[in-house]
Amino acid sequence: MYEVxxxxxxxxxxxxxxxxxxYNVSLACNHCQDPICMKSCPNKALYKTEEGIVLVDETKCxxxxxxxxxxxxxxxxxxxxxxxxxxxxxxxxYLAEGKDPACVAACPMRVLEVGDLDDLLKKYGSxxxxxxxxxxxxxxxxxxxxxxxxxxxxxxxxxxxxxEVKNA
Amino acid sequence: xxxxxxxxxxxxxxxxxxxxxxxFVLLFVFAKRQQxxxxxxxxxxxxxxxxxxxxxxLSFLHLNNPLHSIYALSNIGSSWLSxxxxxxxxxxxxxxxxxxxxxxxxxxxxxxxxxxLGSAVIGCIMxxxxxxxxxxxxxxxxxxxxxxxxxYATALLLGSVFVLGLSLxxxxxxxxxxxxxxxxxxxxxxxxxxxxIILINFFVLRPSVPQGNVGFPPAPIxxxxxxxxxxxxxxxxxxxxxxxxxQDRLKQFRYLYYxxxxxxxxxxxxxxxxxxxxxxxxxx
Numbered sequence: 001m002y003e004v005x006x007x008x009x010x011x012x013x014x015x016x017x018x019x020x021x022x023y024n025v026s027l028a029c030n031h032c033q034d035p036i037c038m039k040s041c042p043n044k045a046l047y048k049t050e051e052g053i054v055l056v057d058e059t060k061c062x063x064x065x066x067x068x069x070x071x072x073x074x075x076x077x078x079x080x081x082x083x084x085x086x087x088x089x090x091x092x093x094y095l096a097e098g099k100d101p102a103c104v105a106a107c108p109m110r111v112l113e114v115g116d117l118d119d120l121l122k123k124y125g126s127x128x129x130x131x132x133x134x135x136x137x138x139x140x141x142x143x144x145x146x147x148x149x150x151x152x153x154x155x156x157x158x159x160x161x162x163x164e165v166k167n168a
Numbered sequence: 169x170x171x172x173x174x175x176x177x178x179x180x181x182x183x184x185x186x187x188x189x190x191x192f193v194l195l196f197v198f199a200k201r202q203q204x205x206x207x208x209x210x211x212x213x214x215x216x217x218x219x220x221x222x223x224x225x226l227s228f229l230h231l232n233n234p235l236h237s238i239y240a241l242s243n244i245g246s247s248w249l250s251x252x253x254x255x256x257x258x259x260x261x262x263x264x265x266x267x268x269x270x271x272x273x274x275x276x277x278x279x280x281x282x283x284x285l286g287s288a289v290i291g292c293i294m295x296x297x298x299x300x301x302x303x304x305x306x307x308x309x310x311x312x313x314x315x316x317x318x319x320y321a322t323a324l325l326l327g328s329v330f331v332l333g334l335s336l337x338x339x340x341x342x343x344x345x346x347x348x349x350x351x352x353x354x355x356x357x358x359x360x361x362x363x364x365i366i367l368i369n370f371f372v373l374r375p376s377v378p379q380g381n382v383g384f385p386p387a388p389i390x391x392x393x394x395x396x397x398x399x400x401x402x403x404x405x406x407x408x409x410x411x412x413x414x415q416d417r418l419k420q421f422r423y424l425y426y427x428x429x430x431x432x433x434x435x436x437x438x439x440x441x442x443x444x445x446x447x448x449x450x451x452x
Contacts, residue, residue: 044239069304073452134452166384
């Protein structure tokens, strides 16, 4: 969960007006349509299922971390005990049972939704270039964001919980 | 920089040094009418093979599950890392071949020269694949021709200065006796050209600000690392000039001919560490 803040105080005549904003971005793997991690992996240890879910083949990964370098969503991490890469599986086993993925089921604010990408695009439109997301053309993420009003404005946005997310 | 990337700092620099040595030893392999010199060729071949063997071991240290490296050539079609692993293996194989072949079966000189040339060409391709694997569209600091230029410049600089040290110490009689022998001049000039390329690459060609959001900008390179890099580069070039100007007075201390190489190696290792430390992704 990335906590983003930005903005400043603006002086208008004798008054200082607040022009600050804040929003959260919850991200895991976006199971991209053109996954750069899959292209990079020398071992073909990353693969896509018929449902479009990108998974790690634990019997092939050698833990070189090249996929971690390439992914612009910080979606892959090293499992130090196993010496292989690990990532969001979109809880494919839950999906097969007709359940929601764990993150969707757990979110108390009900802001996460899983479904057919075209249906979600029709429902919410696409705002895939809000800060801190990379330009979508790199990997074509299967991600739709119904953006927070703050995110639409151009500010000096910054992630303020860097230590928390990098050490997660 | 992540601790395991130190193995990559040494792996990339050492394998580029081995390529540079193979390139510049060609000056002596294809030379006509020289007295002596096989010691230089043999030493250069053995050192290159040894360096690549060390480099291969270092590359394994970077892996968290080395046993699965048997699958590392599975994605030659789209992964530059697969291609690099292929050419590192081919280069090492070719170096072992040219080093050991004379002991197994003495080849015809023209065939042997062709094998050494082939090995140098494979080394150059290996440096190309090594560069391309860092030219990742989502890593702005590396995603430019500057990476390619930096890697070849390392091979050019370290290879020329090291072979120059060999030439002055154990080369053919004429290159040992005359510091301004044409072969030494070529090596000396290539080293200076490489330094010029390094300076232009760093101060002019480095990638500019990325287009798009950056969630985690990189920390600036420490002043100590910068001083070490540029200080050793300056001292390396100065010592090279000093040795050439005072060659007659230094005959008692022939091992000093390797001093520029040692200083420039430290400079390139520091530069490579800074290269890895400059990593950041576009986005997150």
